[in-house]
Amino acid sequence: MKILLIGSGGREHALAWAISASPLCDTLFIAPGNPGTAQCGENVAIDVADHAAVVAFCRLQGIDLVVVGPEGPLVAGIADDLRQAGFKVFGPSKAAAQLEGSKGFTKELCAEFNIPTAGFGRFTGADTAKAYVARQGAPIVIKADGLAAGKGVIMAETLDQANEAIEMMFAGGLGSAGAEVVVEEWMVGEEASFFALCDGTHALALASAQDHKRVGDGDTGPNTGGMGAYSPAPVMTSAMEERVMAEIIRPTLAGMAKRGTPFQGVLFAGLMITAQGPKLIEYNTRFGDPECEVLMPRLKSDILPALLASCDGLLDTVDLRWRDEAALTVVLAAKGYPGKPETGSVIRGIEKAEELDDVLVFHAGTKLSNGDLVANGGRVLNVVALGENVGQAQARAYQAVDRIDWSEGFCRRDIGWQAVKREQG
Structure with a gap:
């Protein structure tokens, strides 16, 4: 098979490392890649925001599968454009990628389909958001609705911090990502990351991980895109994983299908394991970074058949094996x-x-x-x-x-x- 992997970060190097090890992989291109991915395949200098250029490359090379790594191209609809051109793509449609592209979209889905999550409000203006915060009290969580490169979440421990975050977002501090703001209940528990492959109908649980968002030791300082991770997360016992599948992942898949926007790709559920059970913090619609870098080395099975099954609606025929380490x-x-x-x-x-x-x-x-x-x-x-x-x-x-x-x-x-x-x- 000829495969194109889109992206240039640590997640993509981990995916390139895993994909290139598959006996099904004859040629691997990475666009644009980095010096690490160049050890696994051939980097190609394509502007992945130029969907027509990506389609033209796939036609020229006879690409059999496109794997989209980062969220930006997915939210921009690259999977739709590639599928329309006749290519097989691992990654959700633009409509389904709203699960990551809009926090408000995901919260409304949770409300509609009884998926456990934090209490919330959605706001398009600072005054109403501040009034909601005043009623709810602190601590409280302020989130930019759109993509903000891991920097759109403010854990406000005081009302002043919450109001400052609201003002910053509506003043354009996070660009268009902050045009709408979601204010959430502060949940208490232990965070975990959980991953499941989806084919629109079926979901296959992968492994769990736990990442470290704060920049400093002892979980101090501002949030980052992630300073490290490990897998598996001890808090995610087999019983807890089954609860997550039954209460969060499968209802999400069913809800998206019912809405006419079936989800195909990988669902990355950011979870809070509370005294009441698992609750969804937010969804990402791609492999996590740096979580992917600990998932891929633990995967004993060939990743490519699982990615293909996600594309073909055949995940119920796939079983994956993981290293105990x-x-x-x-x-x-x-x-x-x-x-x-x-x-x-x-x-x-x-x-x-x-x-x-x-x-x-x-x-x-x-x-x-x-x-x-x-x-x-x-x-x-x-x-x-x-x-x-x-x-x-x-x-x-x-x-x-x-x-x-x-x-x-x-x-x-x-x-x-x-x-x-x-x-x-």
Whole structure:
């Protein structure tokens, strides 16, 4: 098969690594890719926002399957344009991608189909949003409705913080993403990420993970796109996974089909495991980043048949096997992140890190410059390790991190702390 993978981050390097290992994969193109994906296939310099150019490339190369990594192209309708041109695509339609593209859309779906989630209000103006906050009290959660690159959620511990977040969003601080705002109840519990492949009718549970959104140790500082993750999440027992499938994933799939917008692709449910059970925080309509970087190394089965079954409505015929080992990834970020990152600094020592057993390094924000690997973004590298438990994976990952020579980068030193604390009793 000839496959085109769209995207350029750590998620796409992990997917490229998994897809290229499949005996079904003859040729893998990545658009635009990064220096890491170039080790798995051929990077191609296509502007993925130019859907006509992507379609033309697929025709020229005779592409058999397109796998869309990031949310932006999905929300922009790239899957629709490719399908209309006759290509098989892993990823939801523009209408179905609203599950990620609009938080308000997802909240209304939850209300209509009795899917457990936080109480909420939707607002198109600051005054009504502030009045709602005043009635509800703090702490409370303020969310931009649209895509905001992981920065559209403010956990407001006081009324002043909530009002400042509302003013910032409606003043254009997050661009068009903040034209509408969702205000949510502050839920108490433990967060987890859960993934399921969907073919419009059937859903196949994948694995769970837990990521670390705050930039600093001890879960302090501003939210980021994710500073690390591990899989599986201990809070997601087999019984809890079945509850999530029964109470959240399957009703979502049925609701989307009933609305005439069937969901095909991967559903990434951000969950809060509360005293009452699992509740949906939000949906993403693609593999998580950095969660994908810990899911792919744990997957023993060939990923391609599962992706094809999602496209063909045949997920009820697929079974996936997972490694018992835990996987943990530490994100190395450029100084300044999540604000303005310092780019252009040289990174060395990745090969020394990968000499360690069960260690992989996935590239996220890197590029080649005059023969050197340099930082080219906020989140730059994902250092991944496997271990018999999270504690062992954590120790191995930080051993690998310390072999990488990049003084202009930083990382959290406590990824996996909740699971390690559990393991230590």
